[in-house]
Amino acid sequence: MHAMKRLFWLGAGLAIGALVFRALSRRAASYTPRGLAAAARDSGRHLLDAVRDFADDVRDGMHERERELHAALLARSGADPGAGSGPGAGDGTGTHGDRSWTGAEDPTR
Numbered sequence: 001m002h003a004m005k006r007l008f009w010l011g012a013g014l015a016i017g018a019l020v021f022r023a024l025s026r027r028a029a030s031y032t033p034r035g036l037a038a039a040a041r042d043s044g045r046h047l048l049d050a051v052r053d054f055a056d057d058v059r060d061g062m063h064e065r066e067r068e069l070h071a072a073l074l075a076r077s078g079a080d081p082g083a084g085s086g087p088g089a090g091d092g093t094g095t096h097g098d099r100s101w102t103g104a105e106d107p108t109r
Contacts, residue, residue, distance in 0.1 A: 029035050 030039065
């Protein structure tokens with residue numbers, strides 16, 4: 001019975017030792033030039049994704065504010081947004097300066 005107890009604790013010690021060794025090996029590998037380069041690359045990707053998300057949020061906010069301003073301008077002038085005699089009047093297409101749009105791309109919606 002005493003030998004079984006020793007064998008159990010020997011096995012437990014070996015298992016814990018192997019887990020600690022693997023964790024320390026991974027940690028040491030992250031401080032090698034290759035590990036540092038991979039960490040920098042991943043950080044750069046995350047930063048780029050964050051900047052893109054921020055730009056998308058700003059762009060969405062800008063479009064929303066443009067719609068609000070356009071609606072306020074129409075309400076103030078009393079104009080009918082569907083009325084007009086220009087190209088694409090009321091059909092979801094049109095031009096603005098040298099730009100043109102169709103449907104969902106309409107900068108005023």
